[in-house]
Amino acid sequence: MSTGRIACLAGALLVFCAAHGDGVLEELPRAADGHPDLSGVWQALHTAHWNLEPHASDFPVLLALGAQFAVPPGRGVVEGGTIPYLPEARAERDRRHANRLADDPEGKCYLGGVPRSTYMPYPFQIIQSEDDIIIVYQYATGFRRIFVDGQDEAPLDSWMGWSNARWDGDTLVVEVTGMNGLTWLDRAGNYATETARVTERYTPLGPNHLEYTATIEDPAVFSRPWTIRMPLYRIVDENYRLLEFKCEPYAEEKIYGHLRKPGTESPEGASSQ
Amino acid sequence: MKYSQLNQFARAIAWIAGVAVSQAGFSQEAKDPLTAWGVPDLSGVYAEFTVAPLERPVELGEQEFFTPEQFAAFEQQRLEQVDEDDETQAGTPEDVHYDMGTFALSENEGVTSPNLRTSIVVSPSNGRIPPLLPAAIERREAVAAARAGREFNGPEMRSLTERCIVWQSTLPPILPRGYNSNLQIFQSPGIVMIQGEMGDPRIIPTDGRELPENLIPQWNGTSVGRWEGDTLVIETAGFHPDTHWRGSSEHRRVTERLTRIDADTLEYAFTVEDPHTWAEPWSGVYPLTEMDALLFEYACTEGNYGMANILSGARAAEEEAAE
Numbered sequence: 093m094s095t096g097r098i099a100c101l102a103g104a105l106l107v108f109c110a111a112h113g114d115g116v117l118e119e120l121p122r123a124a125d126g127h128p129d130l131s132g133v134w135q136a137l138h139t140a141h142w143n144l145e146p147h148a149s150d151f152p153v154l155l156a157l158g159a160q161f162a163v164p165p166g167r168g169v170v171e172g173g174t175i176p177y178l179p180e181a182r183a184e185r186d187r188r189h190a191n192r193l194a195d196d197p198e199g200k201c202y203l204g205g206v207p208r209s210t211y212m213p214y215p216f217q218i219i220q221s222e223d224d225i226i227i228v229y230q231y232a233t234g235f236r237r238i239f240v241d242g243q244d245e246a247p248l249d250s251w252m253g254w255s256n257a258r259w260d261g262d263t264l265v266v267e268v269t270g271m272n273g274l275t276w277l278d279r280a281g282n283y284a285t286e287t288a289r290v291t292e293r294y295t296p297l298g299p300n301h302l303e304y305t306a307t308i309e310d311p312a313v314f315s316r317p318w319t320i321r322m323p324l325y326r327i328v329d330e331n332y333r334l335l336e337f338k339c340e341p342y343a344e345e346k347i348y349g350h351l352r353k354p355g356t357e358s359p360e361g362a363s364s365q
Numbered sequence: 366m367k368y369s370q371l372n373q374f375a376r377a378i379a380w381i382a383g384v385a386v387s388q389a390g391f392s393q394e395a396k397d398p399l400t401a402w403g404v405p406d407l408s409g410v411y412a413e414f415t416v417a418p419l420e421r422p423v424e425l426g427e428q429e430f431f432t433p434e435q436f437a438a439f440e441q442q443r444l445e446q447v448d449e450d451d452e453t454q455a456g457t458p459e460d461v462h463y464d465m466g467t468f469a470l471s472e473n474e475g476v477t478s479p480n481l482r483t484s485i486v487v488s489p490s491n492g493r494i495p496p497l498l499p500a501a502i503e504r505r506e507a508v509a510a511a512r513a514g515r516e517f518n519g520p521e522m523r524s525l526t527e528r529c530i531v532w533q534s535t536l537p538p539i540l541p542r543g544y545n546s547n548l549q550i551f552q553s554p555g556i557v558m559i560q561g562e563m564g565d566p567r568i569i570p571t572d573g574r575e576l577p578e579n580l581i582p583q584w585n586g587t588s589v590g591r592w593e594g595d596t597l598v599i600e601t602a603g604f605h606p607d608t609h610w611r612g613s614s615e616h617r618r619v620t621e622r623l624t625r626i627d628a629d630t631l632e633y634a635f636t637v638e639d640p641h642t643w644a645e646p647w648s649g650v651y652p653l654t655e656m657d658a659l660l661f662e663y664a665c666t667e668g669n670y671g672m673a674n675i676l677s678g679a680r681a682a683e684e685e686a687a688e
Contacts, residue, residue, distance in 0.1 A: 124401040124402065129554075131553050131554070131556070200666070202664075202666065217568060219551060219553045219556055219558055219568070220553050221408065221551045221553050222400060222408075222552075223408075224551070226558060226566070228558070228566045228568060232666075233565040233566060235560065235566050235662075237660075247661070250661070250662040250664065251667060252662055331577075333570065333587075334568060335581055335583065336565070336583045336584055336585065338530060338531075338565070338584055340528055340529050340666045341528070341530065343666070344519075344520040344528065345519075345520075347672075347673075348520040348672055348673060349519075351519075351520075351673060351677050351680060352519040352520075353518040353683070356515070356518040356519055358521055
């Protein structure tokens with residue numbers, strides 16, 4: 093048992109433990125204003141990043157990648173099973189799936205957008221300040237500022253969108269608009285467009301788990317709003333901290349390789365000034 | 366002298382005298398100096414740009430501050446230089462450049478922190494970064510030799526900035542740059558976060574933890590913070606060896622000190638040490654001016670047409686040379 097855990101079990105130090113966010117928490121931390129304090133590092137543990145819809149296991153996108161990069165199976169996270177695409181939009185999803193090796197923005201290290209950033213296989217950190225809530229995603233060092241009780245609208249579209257939030261009891265409800273429609277929803281080609289409105293709900297299930305739902309409305313591609321639902325898990329390692337996943341170098345050959353000087357190769361670990 | 370220059374000048378004089386003046390349009394409501402959990406409240410959006418050059422002009426010797434007359438002449442010269450940069454003739458190669466004014470990126474259009482210092486560097490006393498040690502010069506030459514003649518072969522040969530990996534001036538120590546020279550500070554119990562407009566979010570724990578012993582190389586290094594009275598002290602080490610910041614090595618260590626000095630202003634002080642690069646540590650200081658503004662998303666790699674243009678331009682030049 094770690095010393096942090098012992099201190100937490102000492103009872104009198106509960107608040108101290110909660111404030112530090114170290115280890116497994118015994119009680120739901122609350123901010124000075126009484127709302128849950130969602131601060132901490134969280135991660136989804138799911139195959140949603142492969143495919144939001146139910147899916148059997150499958151071959152990797154390149155056969156040479158072998159079994160360790162094959163697609164693991166999942167029951168899906170869409171309420172009711174499948175995404176209510178309009179017919180042409182489903183055909184577009186299928187086209188994207190066929191071209192995913194070239195076209196998935198994740199392969200290019202592009203920002204993940206919302207909700208995809210939440211369930212990519214990387215941790216993210218919520219920082220709850222007195223006014224706003226910040227989310228920092230390890231993937232591509234993505235960043236969102238969430239305006240609690242904010243009323244403003246996006247001045248222009250962006251990858252991570254514009255987030256206004258409100259508290260509904262212990263649930264943080266975030267309305268996301270102003271996304272540029274260039275992101276995907278998963279590695280299977282599921283997508284929404286720049287007219288999408290995403291409503292996220294972060295509800296504590298206890299001190300170490302959140303229920304995450306995201307309702308996606310986009311009349312350009314869906315016949316009705318639809319919802320995904322999954323738990324998020326607090327990373328309880330003591331002194332855990334996000335490390336950088338700055339993925340630009342890993343995408344350079346994919347994006348710019350065709351512009352390389354003929355006969356030269358990408359020197360692994362090449363450095364420049 | 367334009368109004369903006371006059372205002373700038375007045376603020377510089379007031380700043381050095383330690384008197385708070387509010388800049389038109391940017392004055393802040395009086396706010397509680399402490400957060401709800403009892404530490405100094407440094408949160409806000411700040412302009413990093415300041416008039417003082419990083420290093421002091423050699424002819425000024427040990428003179429730490431401009432006289433008002435010297436400042437006026439220095440500022441006039443700087444503004445003229447900036448204006449001159451924008452005056453290129455249409456249809457010439459020189460005219461193909463970022464026109465900062467078009468996007469309100471010119472350093473004359475953002476918020477500039479008042480400063481009568483003759484340099485950001487304050488130690489050593491000549492206001493200049495100490496010379497590189499021989500080992501550092503050798504490192505720098507080895508890097509240059511490895512690139513020589515291959516600078517345009519592929520994306521990995523280009524600078525970290527062109528590659529959208531990092532802007533060196535957003536790494537600790539943060540230094541003003543030509544545009545988007547802004548940052549935002551957020552606070553939460555046990556955490557301070559600094560987000561540069563073109564930088565990565567730096568999550569700085571202030572919960573008493575120390576820097577880990579075995580640091581994993583990070584482009585932004587690994588930071589821990591602590592409060593010393595009203596000052597946030599941040600220690601950062603563990604930089605990526607390919608950063609080569611000003612010739613330094615991965616042993617670079619940076620101490621930053623942030624202190625609110627008036628309602629609109631933080632003082633940002635820093636010390637850089639790397640015994641593999643400089644014989645002595647060196648330090649700098651400059652003000653950060655709070656703005657009533659929002660930082661917008663800086664998606665660099667997503668819009669990096671520059672890299673494709675640089676490489677395709679190099680291929681075109683090679684083809685032309687071969688003909």
